[in-house]
Amino acid sequence: MTYETIKYDVTDAIATITLHRPEARNGFTAAMSNELSDAFTRADADDAVKVVVFTASGDYFCVGMDMSVQGEPEDMEDPEWVEWATRVARPMTNSNKPIIVAIPGAAVGVGITMTLPADFRLAADDARFGFVFGRRGLAPEAGSLWYLPQLVGLAKAKEWMLTGRLVDASEGLSAGLVTSLHPRAELSEAAYTLARELATQMAPTSAAVIRRGLTAMTAHGSPEAAFRLDRKTIPHALRGKDIGEGVAAFLEKRDPKFVGVARTDIPQLADWLDGAE
Ligand SMILES: C/C=C/C(=O)SCCNC(=O)CCNC(=O)[C@H](O)C(C)(C)COP(=O)(O)OP(=O)(O)OC[C@H]1O[C@@H](n2cnc3c(N)ncnc32)[C@H](O)[C@@H]1OP(=O)(O)O
Numbered sequence: 157m158t159y160e161t162i163k164y165d166v167t168d169a170i171a172t173i174t175l176h177r178p179e180a181r182n183g184f185t186a187a188m189s190n191e192l193s194d195a196f197t198r199a200d201a202d203d204a205v206k207v208v209v210f211t212a213s214g215d216y217f218c219v220g221m222d223m224s225v226q227g228e229p230e231d232m233e234d235p236e237w238v239e240w241a242t243r244v245a246r247p248m249t250n251s252n253k254p255i256i257v258a259i260p261g262a263a264v265g266v267g268i269t270m271t272l273p274a275d276f277r278l279a280a281d282d283a284r285f286g287f288v289f290g291r292r293g294l295a296p297e298a299g300s301l302w303y304l305p306q307l308v309g310l311a312k313a314k315e316w317m318l319t320g321r322l323v324d325a326s327e328g329l330s331a332g333l334v335t336s337l338h339p340r341a342e343l344s345e346a347a348y349t350l351a352r353e354l355a356t357q358m359a360p361t362s363a364a365v366i367r368r369g370l371t372a373m374t375a376h377g378s379p380e381a382a383f384r385l386d387r388k389t390i391p392h393a394l395r396g397k398d399i400g401e402g403v404a405a406f407l408e409k410r411d412p413k414f415v416g417v418a419r420t421d422i423p424q425l426a427d428w429l430d431g432a433e
Contacts, residue, residue: 161188163213164195169206169355170348171199171253178214183222184266189240192270196247196255203417206355206363208251209347210274211258215340220265220288241266241297248273249299249371250426252364252418254354258347259283260340264322269296272303275367277333278347280340283325285333291320306374308332356411359398364418364425365389372429388428396421 163174173195175182199205212218248255248270255274263271263279264286271277287304289296296304296317305313308331316323328334338346354363369389373382393399398416405412418425 157191157194159191159195161185162191162195164198166199166202166205168352169204170209170351171195171202171205171207172209172211173199175212175218177222178212178216180219180222180224181216181262182212182214182218182267183224184218184220184240184270185222185225186236186240189243193243193247196244196251200247200251200253200419203419205253206358206360207351208253208255209258209351210255210271211344211347212260214260216261216267217259217263217283218267218270219262220267220286241270242299244270245273245298250368252360252368252425254358254363254367256347256351256354258343259334260343262286262322264288265292265294266297269298269300269303272298272300272307273371276335276350278336278338278343278350279325279328279334280343281325281337282340283328283334283337285323285325285328286320287317287323288320290318302375304333359396359402359412359414359416361396361398361416361418361421362393364422365393368425368429385428388424392422 161175161177163176165172173192175188177183177188196208199208256276256278257271257274259271259277259279260283261280262284265288268285268287287296287300304317312331325334325337329337336346369385373385396416398412398414401412401414
């Protein structure tokens with residue numbers, strides 16, 4: 157697929173997906189929805205990719221739906237509309253690779269909800285966030301009715317979504333929405349420092365089990381379900397390509413050279429997670 161609203165790059169095992177409509181403050185469109193869906197799916201399928209960085213060109217991350225081009229749909233059941241945030245959030249949720257979001261400025265509406273399935277949200281210290289759907293007569297999307305209370309608690313999620321007020325960066329940090337804050341000029345380096353650490357220090361199969369397992373267990377797990385999942389994943393890890401390397405690297409006081417590939421080494425992971433309820 158040719159991308160017109162985003163950029164996609166892979167360098168040194170890190171895929172970077174960049175919202176690229178800076179003239180429109182990266183306003184979200186149907187084309188952007190399709191392109192992001194394709195890019196996250198592509199990064200997951202590429203065995204050369206170990207980590208994904210999701211960021212944006214310009215001073216805004218994304219001002220949400222581009223209200224200047226995205227009019228009212230003729231058919232409110234049209235999946236082009238109903239599914240447009242899900243198309244992004246689902247491949248992010250199912251990704252075998254950790255996802256780091258670097259948020260340089262305002263992230264509002266779908267501009268913030270589509271980041272919630274990611275694993276880390278690093279933000280500029282003057283960024284703002286807004287769950288403004290009620291103010292526009294819309295309903296929350298991207299699975300945010302589930303994700304937001306998981307991240308910040310039910311009381312805060314209700315307050316943010318019911319008022320639709322803008323939340324500043326420090327409140328986002330203290331509530332748990334944001335992982336860390338950085339001066340805007342240092343945000344990109346902070347994101348790539350973290351990405352390089354994950355790409356070099358984490359066994360890919362371990363990362364996939366951890367990010368997907370935590371989400372699945374939080375969504376529909378229990379201690380017994382987690383014990384059952386452990387019984388699948390631990391023997392698998394012990395038979396895997398990287399356990400010897402991880403232990404040897406520790407004992408030899410050197411960086412590991414992990415060769416595992418989650419997608420092909422544990423193709424049954426999705427079935428294990430589905431069966432974990
Ligand atoms: C299914 C999906 C649903 C959703 O995503 S619903 C959410 C839709 N998005 C919004 O409602 C956000 C509306 N925008 C804002 O609240 C603010 O903006 C911001 C907090 C994002 C940024 O504030 P500041 O930096 O003070 O900029 P500014 O002066 O308000 O806006 C600058 C220019 O950007 C235009 N703009 C902002 N957001 C959008 C948008 N989402 N779609 C189209 N245009 C937008 C404005 O109108 C204005 O334009 P001009 O300079 O010509 O006056």
